[in-house]
Amino acid sequence: MFNRTDILTRFPWLMQRERRMIIGNDLDALLSAQFLLHALGWSVVGFYKRWK
Numbered sequence: 407m408f409n410r411t412d413i414l415t416r417f418p419w420l421m422q423r424e425r426r427m428i429i430g431n432d433l434d435a436l437l438s439a440q441f442l443l444h445a446l447g448w449s450v451v452g453f454y455k456r457w458k
Contacts, residue, residue, distance in 0.1 A: 421446070428452040 414421060425448045429435040442448040 426451040
């Protein structure tokens with residue numbers, strides 16, 4: 407089970423606003439980026455290609 411307080415204590419940047427992010431080129435990455443844009447104002451500045 408995830409503990410929100412523990413996660414935010416260990417990674418405080420997760421709640422910062424107006425950050426920039428580089429995301430993968432798949433649907434999961436795009437949906438996550440859309441959520442972060444809506445919730446915290448993060449913007450996509452680049453993409454990377456996942457190698458399988």
